[in-house]
Amino acid sequence: MTSDPRSAVIAAARQFYQLGWMVGTAGNLSVRLEDSSFWITASGKQKGDLRDRDFVRINPNGTVIESPNPNNRPSAETSIHQTIYDLFPDVCACYHVHSVEANIAANFSRDGYLPLPPLEMIKGLGIWQENPEVKIPVFENHLAVRDIATEVRDRFQAAPPDIPALLIRNHGVTVWGSSPTVAQNYLEIAEYLFRYLVVARQIT
Numbered sequence: 001m002t003s004d005p006r007s008a009v010i011a012a013a014r015q016f017y018q019l020g021w022m023v024g025t026a027g028n029l030s031v032r033l034e035d036s037s038f039w040i041t042a043s044g045k046q047k048g049d050l051r052d053r054d055f056v057r058i059n060p061n062g063t064v065i066e067s068p069n070p071n072n073r074p075s076a077e078t079s080i081h082q083t084i085y086d087l088f089p090d091v092c093a094c095y096h097v098h099s100v101e102a103n104i105a106a107n108f109s110r111d112g113y114l115p116l117p118p119l120e121m122i123k124g125l126g127i128w129q130e131n132p133e134v135k136i137p138v139f140e141n142h143l144a145v146r147d148i149a150t151e152v153r154d155r156f157q158a159a160p161p162d163i164p165a166l167l168i169r170n171h172g173v174t175v176w177g178s179s180p181t182v183a184q185n186y187l188e189i190a191e192y193l194f195r196y197l198v199v200a201r202q203i204t
């Protein structure tokens, strides 16, 4: 029997919380199951000590199909996860966090993209090029999260992203991968690159 994939998400959330990326209930993490439904963190949960009961299971059309606690509401940002799973059939985990560095770095963007530094770490995002010119898409933050999700869908259908990540300005980063471990690695690399950009601006 395979273990419940929520355990990997709970461990990741604890680490991200300790890194200061999920303070004050910020962020939401999801994992997709074989039947295409996905578990997502319930809205407003403290992310440092999640339990299996702190999730909601969503079917691909966005409706709740399982809630271990009747008081749980799906993450307010479920529509973004739903959009990513719909656009990318091989994706099994989608992680969204709020770091200080991501919010500063997003403001270095131009014309809806943030160029990333050509560091060796880029290989960890699946780009194996000499002096890679990689950019992360940056979306405006909207009070109506569905508007962000619609913009993500429209833009990615027209131009798929270089890397499995997007930024929402003054909000945070979202990454996705083929498993919780892959998504965690992508998130750690993205945050490393944001930190690099912020520090580089300070010393150059």
Ligand SMILES: CSCCC(=O)C(=O)COP(=O)(O)O
Residues within 6 Å of the ligand: 024, 025, 026, 027, 028, 041, 042, 043, 044, 045, 074, 075, 076, 077, 096
């Ligand atoms: C203090 S976090 C504000 C909402 C947000 O951006 C977020 O990531 C958490 O929302 P959720 O509904 O998933 O708790």
Ligand SMILES: [Zn+2]
Residues within 6 Å of the ligand: 026, 027, 028, 077, 096, 097, 098, 171, 172
């Ligand atoms: Zn958020």
